[in-house]
Amino acid sequence: RLPAAVSVVDSGELRTRGSASVADALHERLGPVSMESTTANLFQPTLRFRGFTASPLLGLPQGIAVYQNGVRVNEPFGDTVQFDLMPMFAVTQMQLSAGSNPTYGLNALGGALALQLKSGFDLSGFQGEFSGGSFDRFSGTAEYGVQQGSWAFYAGATRFDENGWRVASPSVVSQAVADMAYRQGRVDAGINVTYANTRLNGNSASPIELLASDRSAVFTYPDTTENELGFLQGRFNLAATEMWSVQMNGYYRDLSRQTLNGDEADFGVCGNDSLPLGAPDDTLCLAPPGADDDDASALMTPPGGTENDDHTDMDNESEEQPLVDTRTGRFITEADTDGNAAFNRTNTATQGYGATVQATAAGALGRRDHVLILGASADVADVGFSSNSEVGSLTQDRTVTGSGLFAGIFGEAPDDLFSTDLDTENQAVGLYFSDTLSISERFHTTISGRFNHARINILDNLGTSLSGEHSYSRFNPSIGAVYQTSRNVSVFARYSESNRVPTAAELSCADPAEPCRVPNAFVSDPPLQQATARSVEGGIRGNWAGTRGNLEWSAAVYQTGIQDDILFVASPELIGTGFFQNAGDTRRAGFDLELSGRIDRVNYYASYALVDATFESPLELPGNDEVNDATNSEGVLEVQPGDRLPGIPKHNFKTGVGIGVTSAWDLTIEAITVSTRVFVGDEGNDQLPVASYGVANLRSSYRLHESVELFARVDNLFNADYETFGVLAELEIELKEAPGAEDPRFLSPGSPRSVFSGVRVNF
Secondary structure, three states, X not given: XXXXXXXXXXXXXXXXXXXXXXXHXXXXXXXXXXXXXXXXXXXXXXXXXXXXXXXXXXXXXXXXXXXXXXXXXXXXXXXXXXHHHOOHHHEEEEEEEEOOOHHHOOOOXXXXXXXXXXXXXXXXXXEEEEEEEHHHEEEEEEEEEEEEOOEEEEEEEEEEEEOOOOOOOOEEEEEEEEEEEEEEOOEEEEEEEEEEEEEEEOOOOEEHHHHHHOOOOOOOEOEEXXXXXXXXXXXXXXXXXXXXXXXXXXXXXXXXXXXXXXXXXXXXXXXXXXXXXXXXXOEEXXXXXXXOOOOOOOOOOOXXXXXXXXXXXXXXOXXXXXXXXXXXXXXXEOOOOOOOEEXXXXXXXXXXXXXXXXXXXXXXXXXXXXXXXXXXXXXXXXXXXXXXXXEEEEOOOOEEEEEEEEEEEOOOOOOOOOOEEEEEEEEEEEEEEEEEEEOOOOEEEEEEEEEEEEEEEEEEXXXXXXXXXXXXXXXXXXXXXXXXXXXXXXXXXXXXXXXXXXXXXXXXXXXXXXXXXXXXXXXXXXXXXXXXXXXXXXXXXXXXXXXXXXXXXXXXXXXXXXXXXXXXXXXXXXXXXXXXXXXXXXXXXXXXXXXXXXXXXXXXXXXXXXXXXXXXXXXXXXXXXXXXXXXXXXXXXXXXXXXXXXXOOOEEEEEEXXXXXXXXXXXXXXXXXEOOEOOEOOXXXXXXXXXXXXEEEEEEEEEXXXXXXXXXXXXXXXXXXXXXXXXXXXXXOXXXXXXXXXXXXXXXXXXOOEEEEEEEEEO
């Protein structure tokens, strides 16, 4: 009766699939889902669903709302999604709902992902899994569930440890979940605690000529992220009458996040005219904006972010700016460090809490089935963000040696160009309803809507320029219908709206004249408009069952237009920098086809998606003719309506066949085929795209006993070379592995062939 496309993956499939993360499992199985391994780390992917994004990386237009046990887990600072904090081993069901459904609240522009965790009522006894293999990977999981009368208890923990297949890419992920549940009569209640502690190395895109020399090579490093999460949830469901029930949940979420990035920089010795009185002759300087790249004293954008972040009034924009150490106030000199690199550090502390109250009426309205939902939610989050840049030297291996000196500009406050310290308060309130009425036995209508109000307050602890108060409100409606043409076939259609408000990270980095390195520095900029999605979708679905097998199938067409879409525009001068802006209108339109079934001992599935993601407004973006020769004489890259959005493949096809060779031995082979995608920095679609690719994976399991199962998995069975992400940027560093390299194409390589095996037990 739901007028939308919904995909469900249960715990049984998650366990047998053996994917490393929630994003991996969705990408392997569902056609509308594609994935960018921007950082080439399993737990830091960018997931795209129908061209909309869920990613841990700031700088991407996030458009998928993610929930865990009914609590929204998009991080408030940038709407990002941290897949390393999601305990996939404890998930009993994942539901991916398509379209801009307003009842899911903010950010559900393209869909919503809902994770339901296990309780002791879902698992009885002990269940464990231990595996290892390529890249020195070890993974171990243990779970235990018990039920005693009206009470049930569940506890589980997992540990993932891997050196990674690229240079300097180790990762460690530890997660634990505990749940106490109570069910008696009309009451269903529980408390859930999730803890995660992770250390991830995600080294990003490398020059194409470097990858031609060594597929495992990285450009600059380290690129380390450390997360620690404590997440407490409470839930209560009361069946007040035969018709009415009340659902409530509340939560507290505490996340600490630190990043360390070793990056290229290019400070130079100051000219004599720039030296302050008493400064050593070899004092390092930051060049003025627009300095000639051929000038020996010309410098690139500073590693902390911008050429002027407006914390203070600066009158020396046309002059070189001498560097001082913010901790001692002394000048930073060439004797201290080469000044051609930097350690950029950030620290983000988030405390979030909130609650949802919902009333549900399910029964008959006259002779018609009727389901009415009324709800209200409130979410509050306090975020503290700080960053700094330590001047350093680049080694021959392109890692960084720090100097212990933290960059600041002489004569300015310590918050000048390289340091940020701000606090934000995020408040979001939602009032929503959904009403499903069966007009007849075959015809069902659903009307829903939600009012969202969001307020974002920013306090600049080092000045006043970043301080501000921003408020956004909107009501989003939806109407849809389902008609059952027969007992096994139904058609559906829906119109819906949703909105996304700018985050604190976006509001503080929106000036094309002053690009910032996300998320290391921010500038004082004009406010952005909220993005609004309007979606139309229609489809048909059905099922068939016979004596030898069954078949389920669905097909859907859709179009979602985004007004005032918020995009991160990459700077052509320095990889990793850029700015946010409202980019006019964009559109995602496409077609999904899904089928799955069984014939005797053979299980099969096929899933295809067409995603046409385009700009719908003309744009003029900053360009660099050394990076993209389509840049005009005024340094502008022109984007026309109909140009494809970067990073989104137009075609995705997934298929798999599983065979029960014997009653104990199962064998499955799967294939993933992905078409070309546009490079970030080529928004005008003037260059050759990132190449298409196909990858095959093999899985097998053998049951030694009803309680013991051996399994193996081979990823990238034929060892294909492929890339999942591309960005255009100027190559400023001499590569010892590829002398004379100057190609502006940077690519994130896909993993080579890998083999993992292990054992599963339950008793």
